[in-house]
Amino acid sequence: MKKILQMSSILFVLLVASACQADTEQEADNNADESQQAAEEHESDTAGEASEEPEEESEDGTSDNEAEASYDYKEQKVIAEQIAEGDYDAVVETDNKESRVMIYEMDGEKYYKTIFVKHDSRLKIIDIHNNDGLIYNEII
Numbered sequence: 001m002k003k004i005l006q007m008s009s010i011l012f013v014l015l016v017a018s019a020c021q022a023d024t025e026q027e028a029d030n031n032a033d034e035s036q037q038a039a040e041e042h043e044s045d046t047a048g049e050a051s052e053e054p055e056e057e058s059e060d061g062t063s064d065n066e067a068e069a070s071y072d073y074k075e076q077k078v079i080a081e082q083i084a085e086g087d088y089d090a091v092v093e094t095d096n097k098e099s100r101v102m103i104y105e106m107d108g109e110k111y112y113k114t115i116f117v118k119h120d121s122r123l124k125i126i127d128i129h130n131n132d133g134l135i136y137n138e139i140i
Contacts, residue, residue: 073100075116075123075140082125082136083112 088104088111095101098119104112111129116122125136 073116074121075100075114078123078136078138078140079104079112079114079125086111088112 083104086106088106091103091105093101093103098117100114100116100118102114102116103110104114109129111127113126113128115124115126117124120139122139123136124134126133127135
């Protein structure tokens with residue numbers, strides 16, 4: 001009787017240990033699946049953002065002004081006419097239903113800030129590099 005009880009105890013311990021190991025493996029598989037899904041969602045979000053911002057090219061197939069080529073917004077033509085020529089990178093800080101705020105920088109240095117108020121099509125351009133302040137404030 002004592003041997004049967006010992007054998008039953010050993011079998012019970014082995015059964016519990018194998019069940020715990022199976023749960024741990026299943027959790028690891030679930031975590032791997034969640035990580036893969038998150039990575040795929042991030043990839044699809046990034047691809048969607050890139051396709052929303054078409055680039056314009058000049059007749060020879062190259063972009064004339066980086067700021068002009070990065071985005072296709074209503075105010076881009078006016079901005080290109082108002083700011084000094086250069087190979088600017090346009091960074092959209094805010095783009096919501098009310099306004100769009102962009103920073104124009106070159107070599108990591110900020111040169112201009114633009115604010116486009118959508119409901120009245122007002123464009124403001126601020127020279128932040130030379131501290132000239134507001135250089136353009138018109139309805140376009």
